Amino acid sequence: MNLKQNKQTDLKTAISTYVKPGCHLSIGGFTINRNPMAAVYEIIRQKIKGLHLYAHSNGQGVDELIGGHCIASLEIAYAGSGKFASTCIRFKKAVQEKQILVEDYSNYQMTLRFLAGAMGIPFLPTRSSLGSDIIRQWGFSSEMRKATPGLPDDKLKVMDNPFKDWCDTQKVVVVPAINPDVTLIHVQQADLRGNCRIQGLTFADVEQAKAAKHLIITCEEICEDDVLKTDSDRNQIPFIHADAVIHIPFGAYPTACYRYYDYDPRYLKDYAAMANNDKAHGDYLETFIHGLDDHQGLLELVGQERLKTIQADPETGYASNLDRR
Amino acid sequence: MNLKQNKQTDLKTAISTYVKPGCHLSIGGFTINRNPMAAVYEIIRQKIKGLHLYAHSNGQGVDELIGGHCIASLEIAYAGSGKFASTCIRFKKAVQEKQILVEDYSNYQMTLRFLAGAMGIPFLPTRSSLGSDIIRQWGFSSEMRKATPGLPDDKLKVMDNPFKDWCDTQKVVVVPAINPDVTLIHVQQADLRGNCRIQGLTFADVEQAKAAKHLIITCEEICEDDVLKTDSDRNQIPFIHADAVIHIPFGAYPTACYRYYDYDPRYLKDYAAMANNDKAHGDYLETFIHGLDDHQGLLELVGQERLKTIQADPETGYASNLDRR
């Protein structure tokens, strides 16, 4: 956070300033929607390694970071990209080949953990996962936890309801707060100070943003001064949480950005095919990420014509009748 | 809750159906803004007694319900109406004369208690009030708690952080959930099914609404069918929580309703003066509540001219240059 009036910067600077090797990162979005892909690709391009990633169901972004060799450990609820990859492909491979450490939670638990971080409390309770292996199986050992400063000693705990059977509840699971070193989100509109306006579902972006020590925002539109202060009921994240704001049209591409563009089914299908093969995936990294200067490079590679096909219908907010087979 | 397509009704029916003598009630709004005053006056008019009221800082509504002899017990954080009554007048009198039982919390604690109820968990943690008399002094005795089905056995509890010193926190206060029998809120717009759109600050209305077993909504504008489904990012309370929707323009009067009208300084000042004297307050109840058929009666008594002075400026959302001395 800072209270500066102008936090606009470029993506290379923002990533190199805040995303340090080994740091604890979270990214916004959900499966194939509003993932901060420009920022994800920039992290891969800068070859930042050893990241500890917190995710609920941030599909495509998670898989690309893993495939890009940036991730050492992962706390996650769901790694899938809808119809394009029921299990994220590079994730699956990396876990099966033990290239990354992974620890499982549920979506609600991960969201509560970000919320606890945002609220400044060490934990939140839920009844979810009682009786399940999410409680019994820890991905990170006690030893690793104790040796890693940013991790709590316990994955989660089951405790008795301190108010007897109030709310017909005898037990709860308490999940520990997360305060990521950096959260990356992509939003429809932000202003120079970092006030954010998300359109459509917010997923867990608001909690992830407020829980973070540093918040990097990429946006489709950057607004001068007071534009977003008019009708501020629509702003979900106030500027006090923001560190850097970067204007990147199509910054969520190839995932969707409601009311701006849809996901690109062809890109996601091609990605899935290439991710399935190590050689092809190596070529993918070279051609689509390392061989390009920046996100603009990717957009040029894909071409205006493709981007036109995914342009959002102003009525529905997605690309109606897009060929998604 | 119910999933009916049309929940529109009249206020007399809604109040008599859901607000039963002795039931546990919460009302929305904050001090002198968006209190559900039409519903409050209707409760007084129907002489519903022995209510257990949950409030954070719902000033004017709380004081009128107490003055109207409807309240037996009260859990509250703050009883004040801004400049018009730094301590709510009938509240002060009732507590000093031991006509009602009162138990004190902080604003955040009350909000967390509604949130816990909305989330379906028995408690939420905070660091607020550690070391204070809010923890030590209970308004309701252990015996009363045990004898009252809707109350938890403990006011609140202090517990050690189950995750050691995670988040630099050694102890937390846990506050028990509230699930009121009925919550009353007044909103700018609602549709026939009960989707709500609040403009300006939401206070704790959203949590109070979602925590309730029954939700009664009064609104400035009632919308047909799909009007609010367009641009639904702005709807804070979905219809699944709602039981009854009543169209009552000026339903928050004499408190404010952002973008519709301001508080009426003259009414609030006159009320404060009358509330200060038992005889005058008796006359107030007779003239302004019992002697009238409904809220429309109050608006007619006050007169169009007065209402015009508090009409909201379309730019600012309040009545600019209103005489508020």
Add this chain to the structure above:
Amino acid sequence: MDYTLKEMMTIIAAREIRNDDIVFCGTGISMLAAMAAKNINAPESVIFFETGALDSRLEELPLAVGDSRVMYKTSANGGLLDSFAAMQNPVTGRHVIGILGAAQIDKFGNLNSTVIGDYHSPEIRFSGSGGGCDVASFVPRSIIFMQHEKRKFVNRLDYLTSPGYIDGKGGRKKAGLPDGGPIMVITNLAVMRFDETTKEMYLSGVYPGITPERVLMNMEIEVDISRVKEEIPPSEKELRLLREKCDHQRLIL
């Protein structure tokens, strides 16, 4: 009228949905079942996604619960906190019916969608819980879609991702969970339900042409087949509405 297996499965699930249900949907066939119910037998039922979309107007079939198509003309566009809170909420949550899938299921309806093999050295890694564990924990009724294969109906799950009846009658209460659990399992061969007393799975219906023996051959677990009936195929009207209103782009069917 001809119908496919997927259509049969979808319609069987849809018939279970009532007018006062809030339907928690995943992607694929579960979303289709919810849409079918709304268009056929439960017009007032409410479609609901873990991403925070409530009562979406689904003009096109979403390919993920995070698809922008779930955001169009909702009653509210919230986030994950809103959706799961509504399921855990003691008032609204009791109206939610969940539709889930998994890689493995045991006789008490517990689900695995995390790993095959050891958790730390898995042979196969799946997506993980997502909201599945949350839904299974919170809601009073759920429907489970499965492929009917021996390695999927197992005596012991490799990982218990989403609780069903845990170890049978009283298992949920002992674990601290609210009342609930799966009401049925719909596969490519048959329909299983759960005994009221033991909470064990039994074969309640087979599709035309499928024998109970064939069903058993495709399960590691043994289930009672004494109560089995033949399932009623989708009607012409059901098929027409399903095809025209729910997946006219043929993305799933």
Add this chain to the structure above:
Amino acid sequence: MDYTLKEMMTIIAAREIRNDDIVFCGTGISMLAAMAAKNINAPESVIFFETGALDSRLEELPLAVGDSRVMYKTSANGGLLDSFAAMQNPVTGRHVIGILGAAQIDKFGNLNSTVIGDYHSPEIRFSGSGGGCDVASFVPRSIIFMQHEKRKFVNRLDYLTSPGYIDGKGGRKKAGLPDGGPIMVITNLAVMRFDETTKEMYLSGVYPGITPERVLMNMEIEVDISRVKEEIPPSEKELRLLREKCDHQRLIL
């Protein structure tokens, strides 16, 4: 240039506010002090209300923190959950300065805004904590406005509503609170601060024409007066900006 006592008190508080502060405001003089800071010495400081309004454009003075005037051209219009979470949040909360008032204060800066007399049979009942206890619990710095009267500066509070330093050095830590506490008390006679070692209140400034002895006469508690200085009255510029920009309708001044 002539000035009133209220103007003096407002300006002294305003001077304490820095450019990187998020200022938690109540009603009345505390709101005026925050507005004065923003208009005079800390233009980038952010005004913030417990009701959920952040960075309001205050064209007119709100008469309550729930006044619609706090909702105009904010950075975000949230609710109580948002505002208190931002104060308890380990990142943003450390930038918040609270401005509070009370009916009683003790030498460790603990506040009573609940009752005079016994809690169950109060002689005088006040409004209660509101967000006061929350702010006092969470934030690293707070400023307290008080009327300087013997019955208000007491040895023992009738009710501890909002924690200051509890029982002195280390008191907050022992209670489980984050670092923080009041930095000063501004009254109609003087300014008190808190000793770094003992966390006890001492007299740090008196207004022109007020003697330390007169201050002591108006307190039940004894405070060190050895460090007292005379407070600098509001400058012409401060007064002009205060009068013209902050309360031109003269609702508080």
